[in-house]
Amino acid sequence: MALYTVMMDTMTTYTGLSPAAFFTIAALMFVVYKTVCGMFVDPEHYDAKKPVAAASAANLPEPPAVSEPVQLGDVKEEELRAYDGSDPKKPLLMAIKGQIYDVSRSRMFYGPGGPYAMFAGRDASRALALMSFDPQDLTGNTEGLSESELEVLQDWELKFMEKYVKVGQLVPQ
Ligand code: HEM
Incomplete structure (x- = not known):
């Protein structure tokens, strides 16, 4: 005690x-x-x-399954358009300098209604180099770009190489 x-x-x-x-x-x-x-x-x-x-x-809608990227190999620009997110069963693809990346994991950026939806199914090199949303710049044509614009594009390419899986390359029509 x-x-x-x-x-x-x-x-x-x-x-x-x-x-x-x-x-x-x-x-x-x-x-x-x-x-x-x-x-x-x-x-x-x-x-x-x-x-x-x-x-x-809880009876809530399940998040969409993000499947493993499928290698497509050589793709024509016209074929790439089909991967702009309008078909939810297809992966979401985007190209930089002719290299195609599977950006499905960033559907909130590139999917329909997303802030960068205009880049999906396209080679957006020129738009990215110029930081432009002008539809005329939605092309892989980098002719006439300045040194610093090409550097901006290079930075984007590095970001994409790090973040996304490359699934193919664009070939002429
Ligand atoms: C007012 C100007 C802008 C603001 C405030 C803005 C803001 C942002 C933010 C917050 C992100 C998300 C970053 C992350 O979480 O990784 C982003 C991503 C992105 N931005 Fe912008 N942005 C602007 C202009 C632009 C312009 C002009 C372009 C190109 C034409 C652009 C292209 C992109 C792209 C491609 C991504 C996605 C990158 C990825 O896939 O990770 N942005 N932006």
């Missing part, structure tokens, strides 16, 4: 709190700690499919 009294007195001396207040605060801190920990998932136990399962269980 003496030990109990000493412990309680020490607690009050060091914390300035009564034992009741001390234990209440400690319990609250434990609850907050557990709640915050519950918001995170241990990387080893992370299951990427879980949110989809949760969406089905």
